[in-house]
Amino acid sequence: MSRAPSHPLAIGLLLLAGVAAPLLFPAYTNQVAVLWLMIVFASTWDILGGQMGYNSLGNIFFFGAGMYTSAVVQIGLYYDVGMYTSGARTTHIVFTTAQYFTGFALGTVAAGVAAALLALATSWIVFGLRGPYFAIGTLGVAVAAAELISSWEWVGAAAGISMPVFPGAPDTQKLFFYSLLFGLAVAVLAFLRWLYSTNFGLAINAIRDDEEKAEAMGLYTRRYKRTAWTIAAFFLGIAGAIFGNMTGFIEPRDIAFPTTTFNIFMILMVLLGGKGTFWGPVVGAVVFQIIKEVTWTYFLGWQFVALGLLIVIIVVYFQQGIVGWLMEKYPARFGISAAPKERKESSRTIGLAPHPEGAE
């Protein structure tokens, strides 16, 4: 089997960075927490966009759907949602510690499940489309969801929802959400590492390389596509639930379904790091987050110009991304061999000996 080597050093560094960052740089805890969220974004986008060759512009739909699901569950468990979100409400509502954590736990699980179910439902529509039509179709789903929520009074419409307040000190709150996002990123990476080592990884790669051929070989292509979409949605739903509680206030256009920021970032990070590689989205997210924080801090007002420039540079000059470039340069480190490796020599000639006048 010629799967990529396990890169224990990279994994160790990643875990070490995750634990050390909030201790060494407490002032940047939130920024690093968002970095883990970005890694979740990029890695889950890459399941379809990189490994399966289906460029989705609508993954943010599941993030927002998860966010709103958790909000509704967290509030709905103890209060009437319509009353809570009503603009006319004057009473101050406080959640007890037990209420907060019970609601948050159940809300997060519900967010993942709801997002997965929505993915199954929408998969009937979007997987009838291919190529650019798929991209636009999925974008349509995300935009429609934002518009729908914006006019739905029961969940606060465009005014949004103030989430239950975290029962603890600001520093505890920061660390709490940091740990959750870090844990989620590690869980996503571990899951994908396993997923790509199974037949599933091979099948979605086959769909990327030649879907018609995969169909002609009898592969259940639709089943694979729907499952991949559902997996991405599940993790994005959970991410949405955590992020919604972390920011404390959610609204449809800029926080739950930000089609022009987070939605574009996830694609950009994958392109920057390297499409269709395990480490590409991670590297891309780290580099991107650094660029983003620097431009947002020092070139405020010009940050979107910088972002646009970055998009142009990547798309025109650097399509294979950082990890893709490294793989071309040092293929042996990634388990790609130009020269045949010698292993399992014994099993070669059982029954059918290679023919003398074989391929040149």
Added chain:
Amino acid sequence: MNDPIIELTNVCKSFGGVIANHDVSLTVQRGAITGLIGPNGSGKTTLFNSIVGYHPIDSGSIRFDGQEISQLHVQEIARLGLLRTFQTTRIYGKMSCLQNMQISIPHRKARFVDMFSCARTEVLEQAEQLLAFVGLYEKRFLRAGSLSFGQQKLLEFAMALINEPTVLLLDEPTAGINPTLINGLIDRLKRANAEFGITMLIIEHNMRVIMNMANKIYCMAHGEMLAAGTPSEIQNDKNVIDAYLGAH
């Protein structure tokens, strides 16, 4: 011997005003190698596409092992054990040869959980044996897309074999392959037929190849079946000679 595995009766297919197949009937005997020849544009590939379900036929019937398959989808037909290779070779270019083989195992009985299973040792061994069979063992870790065209054809053939088809439809297996390699390929096709018992229906332009391999040959021209018979009958059929050389 009369044990048909594929039976086409009066198949018609037209694209707009163009009649690609008109009243085509054809029978493939189980275990045999059947040839399909005809000038360019005579409707051979359209007939192949109809059989494997790429497009619905206008009328007529296509039976595989007694079962009507003209209404089934591509994947369903493939899972029944009726597999085709493409005229323009199709492999998974960015994956290694071995991975190409691993993902081509039969999906007939695949359940939902099988999506997440890992490659079993038997599969890997079988993949390596078949790669050795087509002479690509040394290249098994290379990207399939980096192989030469001829080698890609051999890989596609090996991928078809690991799928354990009952019938294999080959669309011009020797097109674009150098003459030395052709001999090796003919030999392997014959061995696959004899050793693995795979029935074959082959579209071929290379007369030396098809006359040498097939038990029975069908000749198409202008979307219609022109002649059918043993290789020697076809070689001496006046209509066939006219269709190829142009009758005046």
